[in-house]
Amino acid sequence: MHFCLRLDEILREVFRCIESRSTLCVLARTCSAFYKPATDQIWETLTAIEPILQHLSPASLVGKRTGSYFALLHPLSGDDWNIIRRLSSRVRRLHITLENNVPSHDDVNDTVSQWFCLLTSPPDSSFLFPNLRALSFDVDRNLDISGTGDILTGTSQAIIRLFHLLLGSHLSALRFEMPTSFYPHLDISSIPVLCPNIHTLSLGRQNFYCEGAPILDEVVYRFSGAVSQLRYLETVRSYVASWDLLSSLAEAKGLRKLWVHLPNTLGPRPTRPRGNIFTQLRTLDISTGSLTPCMELLRWTSFKKVTGIYIDCPVSTEDRDSLQTLVDMSYVISSQCQNLDFLWIVFSPFDDRETPTGWPRPMLEPYQAFHQLRVIALQTSHSLTLADNEFEGMVKAWPHLEELPPFYIIAQNSSTLP
Template sequence: MNSPPTAISFDPQRYLMPDIVHLICEQAHATYGMRRVLCVLARTSRLFHEPALSYVWSELKDMVPLVGCLPEDVWSSRRGAFGSRDIKIEREILPSEISRVLFYGRFIKKLEVPTVVIPHIEGYILVLLANALQGRMLLPNIEDLVWEPGHDYEFPIIHAYLGPNIRRLKISLFGMHGSDLSNRLPYLYAWKLPESYPSLESFKIDNGCSDELAVINIVSHVVCGWAHLQVLSVSNLTPDAFEYIAALPDLRQLTLNDMANVSPLPSQPPISQNGIFPTLRDLNIVYKHPDIGIRLLQTTVCASLTHLKINCPCDAEHGNDILEVICNHRAAHSTLQFLMVYSSETPSVNGPPFIQSHITPATLNTQSLRGLFVFTNLSSVHLEIASGFDLDDAGIEEMARAWPRLESLWLRTGAARPHQRPRLTLRALVILARECPALAKLGIGYLDATMDALNAARSFAGDHPVANKHVYSIDIRRSPIDDIQQVGLFLCTVFTGLEVMFQGVGMVSWSRERSSMDLPTDTEDD
């Protein structure tokens, strides 16, 4: 007999009325669509007024709400192009006119200054407001700033929108019309951000696809001024800066999103056993030269990674090398949850390539994939390597049993030779439904879905197949299919929540809504 649940005693010293009010506002803020409730509470309840305001104003996606706090003759609203509502700044802002802006500004913890904002603000609002401050602090409690102003003349005044509590900063070196990097780059050095805000924990910078050494040098100089970084996202680093961040005690997320052909590694890379990247959990790298990626991954083999994302040009040989060095991350065998290896070029399989490619049309075999089975807690796997994996249904079954916790799977698969029927069939999808009950996203790039394969899959599934309720869509692009309607009907018996099926990139080939056939439904509770 089950014992009754333990009663939770109410502690009046812990849950005073202000605490309860705060908890209610916190819950409303965290619930989608509840912002209106907070606004009503702020307007109608003296008790809730300031706590609710603090959440309503805590995160701003643009400057529009602050413009609304200015006197009505400072700005006007009008219909712009295509019927959108635009805001025009009509005159200068006097220092005596920003009291309401300062009142609400103290609640703001996150502010985004995007390149493009709707409604569009016509005028120099960022500059005019900064000038009206006259030394006063606009955002004393700001913790998170996204600085992507559309015009170069706005870019230099970042300090007016920062505060002593800033922890996360994202900067874009590009404006509304693709600014020249040289217009903004010098300010990164002139601002002396590490000296003014030494406690920064997250720094992200977008400089597009530029591999200019000047950009890498200045960004690296800035990065080396922070000792408490936990999150870093830059295009590339100098070797000295790479060694510096590898030794940071708190760095848990690193993105090098455009190394191209410029290696950030010193001639003698740091040895992984010597305590480098001690807390790294999330690694995202983009490169063009194979040696850069392999050597960089070798420096992180002692990190207990949970997320690993790699984007590179990748033939079969480099694909095997990548998988081998990934498998050497022994500290991550029980921690890795997300794995993505994406080849940035698409090879030809049974036809012309979708994107011009220089990748040799060789596939990887099951043995190449089998090495990854040591990662026992994977929940998301996305592998688009070279021409894919030449798998059969038995290989998929082995994979599914190795990764029973899978929630998301995308595999690029292919034939061993052009114009050869794929060895992978619809039976593989039935196996995945059986072995991976939590699976919710599914894509297999190339499998046999002809009538022969469909009949074999029906026989294998039986009259009462094990049903997966979570998969909403299935992507089987480039797969040979004789009767898409029959395939959709069958898959709905295996994946009872299935609504759409894709056979091409972004193209819905079948949907439950469009189907004129009666499809089975599952009315049981999850």
């Protein structure tokens, strides 16, 4: 067996293969036969390309001021490419982060840049990870090209070329995070053509609008068109949002889980959609800096089959009367989501107004008829002003609660999560 596997992993793999013949004698005779399954398990998931580079003849450890990296000091031969194809074909999940070891500016003497460009120029796409099922592609903000006038450098061209080379028909999960300056140069329309079987999709990065200029509307529109062609989407996580993109997601017939970051302004709300939309959606997670776009989305369409809602609005800077907006949102949710059994709201308002008497009764009352509720919680800095006996009376409306107390009041700087 391969020495990288833990003992329990070795035994689990061995006993799975020999099934009913799991005697110590059989175990002793068969361990040597499991070297290949063991190495297959190790190569199944990679978090870097270096493990493949180490097997190539031109590879060498190069020292840099920021660390040491494997680099290709000479052009790749046909034998080298065959090694790359043999090893990368065993990989099913690739999680790659391109950081400072891929320099942001071209340098003739920079061997790291040279090896990266060599690696992203295979004879054809079948030589690089042809059997990927899941791809996570993260480009560090330090590689942002906005400082070069958004003109692609040799390295940034290689990064984009590598991204497209890794897209294939076997992919069922795709996550990519890049600086905003990269997106206009992506061939976004090719994603549904190259990866028609995607079930899980994640777009953009956290603090998206804090890293360079906001993504262009034209690029968001192209994302919308690509999403509308992905027929098998089940889970989407998007730091990019527009009414066009939300409309495309609403028409995804198999979509069951949606996490979306809403900007403080979505623009004019389009006509309420008709027909069968969000027909399979069960979980809705919303992250936003203001309750206003959240209200707009909830009013825009009905989420009839949604059973779980999680809303994260940690600092509301746009809402003048945030507590009243929260109450209004409760009435909208209760009218749009009749099957709701999970509700969790993270809310720390920017204003320091005094909490009104009886809080949070106005917010709880719309859910009194939701006897199926398992969890209802508010993570906030506001204090309860509802009398204990009144609070206990309201709790009786939810006989199936799994979380007690049913309504959390948590300090603003708390790290408690549902």
